[in-house]
Amino acid sequence: MAQSLSQVMGQYMRLEQRLTPQLIQSMDILQLNNMALENRIAEELEKNCALELAEPLQKKTSPEGGSDRAKEDGVAPECGESFRRLDQLSREYDLDFNEGAYRPRRNYDNRERDPKMDAMANTASRPESLAEHLLNQWHMLDLGPEVRRAGEALVYHLDDDGYLRTRLEEVSENTRPQIPVEVLEEALPLVQRLDPVGIAARDYQECLLLQLEALPGDNRIERALIQDHLDDVVKNRYPVIAKATGYSTGEISEAVRAISSTLVLHPASLVIEGQVLPIHPDVLVEYALTGGGLTVRLTRGSSPRLRISPRAVEILKNRQNGKGERDFIRKHVEAANALIDAVQYRRSRLLDVAKEIVEKQRDFFEIGAQGLKVLRMCDLAAELDCDPSTISRTVAEKYMQTPRGIYPLRYFFTGGTETGDGENTSWDSVKIRVKDIIDGEDRDAPYNDDKIAAILGKEGIKLSRRTVAKYRQQLSIPPARRRQKF
Numbered sequence: 001m002a003q004s005l006s007q008v009m010g011q012y013m014r015l016e017q018r019l020t021p022q023l024i025q026s027m028d029i030l031q032l033n034n035m036a037l038e039n040r041i042a043e044e045l046e047k048n049c050a051l052e053l054a055e056p057l058q059k060k061t062s063p064e065g066g067s068d069r070a071k072e073d074g075v076a077p078e079c080g081e082s083f084r085r086l087d088q089l090s091r092e093y094d095l096d097f098n099e100g101a102y103r104p105r106r107n108y109d110n111r112e113r114d115p116k117m118d119a120m121a122n123t124a125s126r127p128e129s130l131a132e133h134l135l136n137q138w139h140m141l142d143l144g145p146e147v148r149r150a151g152e153a154l155v156y157h158l159d160d161d162g163y164l165r166t167r168l169e170e171v172s173e174n175t176r177p178q179i180p181v182e183v184l185e186e187a188l189p190l191v192q193r194l195d196p197v198g199i200a201a202r203d204y205q206e207c208l209l210l211q212l213e214a215l216p217g218d219n220r221i222e223r224a225l226i227q228d229h230l231d232d233v234v235k236n237r238y239p240v241i242a243k244a245t246g247y248s249t250g251e252i253s254e255a256v257r258a259i260s261s262t263l264v265l266h267p268a269s270l271v272i273e274g275q276v277l278p279i280h281p282d283v284l285v286e287y288a289l290t291g292g293g294l295t296v297r298l299t300r301g302s303s304p305r306l307r308i309s310p311r312a313v314e315i316l317k318n319r320q321n322g323k324g325e326r327d328f329i330r331k332h333v334e335a336a337n338a339l340i341d342a343v344q345y346r347r348s349r350l351l352d353v354a355k356e357i358v359e360k361q362r363d364f365f366e367i368g369a370q371g372l373k374v375l376r377m378c379d380l381a382a383e384l385d386c387d388p389s390t391i392s393r394t395v396a397e398k399y400m401q402t403p404r405g406i407y408p409l410r411y412f413f414t415g416g417t418e419t420g421d422g423e424n425t426s427w428d429s430v431k432i433r434v435k436d437i438i439d440g441e442d443r444d445a446p447y448n449d450d451k452i453a454a455i456l457g458k459e460g461i462k463l464s465r466r467t468v469a470k471y472r473q474q475l476s477i478p479p480a481r482r483r484q485k486f
Contacts, residue, residue, distance in 0.1 A: 022338045029342040030349060031393040034280045034301040037343075041304055044339055050312035050332035051339065054305035130162065130272045131155050137194045150179045150187035154200060162268030163207070164188075164200045198267035205230055211263045221247055221255040233259075236482040253485070281401035283354040283409070285365070294365060296355050298347060306340045308333055346394075349386075353394050356380055357412045364412070365402060370429050375413050430461060431471045438477055443485040 032040060045051055134155045143151070153175045157166045168184045191200045197214045201207035208226045212219050225233050229241045233256055238249045245252075264270065281299060288295045315321055316329045360380075363371030381388040395409035414428055437455055441447045447455070449468045456463050472479070 022341070025338055026342040026345055027393060029339075030346045030390070031396045032346075033397045033399075034282045034299060036397075037304070037346075038301050041306070041339075041343070044336075048332050048336055048339075050309050050329060051306060051336040052309045054307040127272070130158065130160070130268050133271050134158075134191070134194050134199065138191070141190070143190070146179070146183050147187045147190070149175075150183045151191050153179055154184065154187060154191050158200060158268075160268065160272075161266045162196070162199045162201075164202055196267040196270045198264070204265055207265065207267065208259070208263050211267070215262065221245075221251060222259055225252070225255055225259065236478075236484060279399050279406055281406055282350065282398040283400040285354075285358055285400060285402045287403060294358055294362075296351070296358050298351055298354075304343060306336070306343060308336055308340075312336075349390070349394050350398070352384060353380070353391060353409070354400065356383065357400070357409065361412050365404065368404065369432055372412070372414060372428050377413055380413075430456070430463070431475060433459075433461070434468060434471050435475055435477070438472070438483070441483075443483060446480040446483040448480040 029037070029040070045053070135152065138148070138151050138155065141148075153171055154164060157171050157174070158164055168181050168188070171184055172179050172181050188200060192198075192210055194200075198207040198211045201210055205226060208230075209223070212222055212226065224245055224247075225241065229244065232238075232241050238252050241247070241252050242249050247255075280301065282301075284297050284299055286295050286297075287293075312329050312333055316326055316333060357375070358365070360375055361371070361373060363373065365371075377388045377391040381391045384391070395413070398409045399406050400409055400412075433456065434452060437447065437452055449465045449472065452472075453463050453465050453468045456468070469479075477483075
């Protein structure tokens with residue numbers, strides 16, 4: 001069978017979408033939060049000579065005309081300011097730069113204090129780590145060199161919550177030179193006596209028993225519960241415990257109450273505070289001063305003012321400059337224009353989305369989470385004439401500061417259901433209603449998931465038992481059997 005190849009010329013019409021570098025940069029800038037945007041702009045300012053901040057720098061002049069005198073003396077104003085601050089510091093702290101000595105004066109006028117030095121003095125020091133807290137106690141004990149080194153190895157193998165989840169054989173293998181397992185076993189009880197009590201436990205049961213041993217009084221019931229019936233306590237099976245131990249359910253309830261109020265599962269938290277990263281909101285929602293509702297505005301970091309450097313424009317327009325120099329400046333000006341457009345687009349899009357959120361979730365700002373309405377990204381994208389992915393990038397990792405607290409922008413987008421009276425309600429408001437029903441139940445006969453679904457059904461909210469169970473688990477609420485009080 002013969003085959004042949006041929007070429008035919010023709011015209012075709014097709015529609016395609018291409019991602020240009022400017023579009024990619026615009027989408028990248030759009031999804032940056034406040035802090036990330038500031039870092040990105042700082043990087044661009046360093047490497048792009050045609051880009052600069054639009055805010056003019058304020059000139060520092062002293063009431064005595066020190067800036068003019070500095071010019072007359074042939075010293076730049078900023079240098080004169082630096083020299084004056086240096087002279088003030090040397091007088092205040094009695095610095096002798098010739099001898100390199102530091103002799104703070106005992107009596108000085110508080111009105112002459114440098115605010116920057118005060119800020120440095122008031123800066124919080126680095127918090128003490130768990131290992132440092134334990135080793136400070138360990139080094140005060142009278143121990144042999146091998147046991148001392150074994151205790152240090154155990155301390156460095158503790159997890160952040162204070163538990164020793166690494167087997168002693170692995171600890172021995174990880175140390176150089178190796179420490180015998182027998183020495184580690186000798187050092188472990190000594191480490192477990194350090195403050196806080198319960199440190200270096202291998203599991204929750206050992207942690208609770210270590211704390212119980214340090215308590216005074218008769219703790220036989222508590223010890224029996226932790227040592228032999230901890231799983232039954234967690235599952236609220238008090239009648240089973242009473243049958244096995246001979247104690248009454250009232251005694252067991254009192255013992256469990258004493259355990260939960262006295263002992264802790266994570267003893268390291270008593271010493272080391274967890275680091276909480278600060279949140280910098282991108283949007284501010286405040287009550288209008290005129291009493292006319294709510295105002296929406298962006299924080300300063302979310303709306304930086306950038307511009308093309310006048311010096312770069314001057315170089316580009318001057319034909320006396322060489323072609324290579326002008327091409328170099330032109331490339332940087334184009335990059336700066338693309339960045340400015342991307343930042344402006346992010347600013348306008350974020351402000352539009354924030355205003356729509358406040359308008360559609362107005363009940364939230366009046367009554368709280370119960371007032372959340374159904375709001376989907378696809379619906380908002382249709383109103384703003386954009387793609388839902390644009391809305392998703394706009395709200396990604398961004399926060400809104402409201403009179404009710406700081407919330408992520410994604411918090412206001414939620415699905416929901418329609419109540420019996422035809423009103424839409426969000427899933428978050430349904431969760432809050434589930435929690436309210438459980439909080440108001442009789443703990444002697446708590447509601448199961450079927451009963452909660454039936455109560456919601458009478459209120460016009462139709463949910464299945466499985467959905468109620470899912471919401472209850474999301475709220476960290478145990479099932480009815482574990483909520484029952486004996």
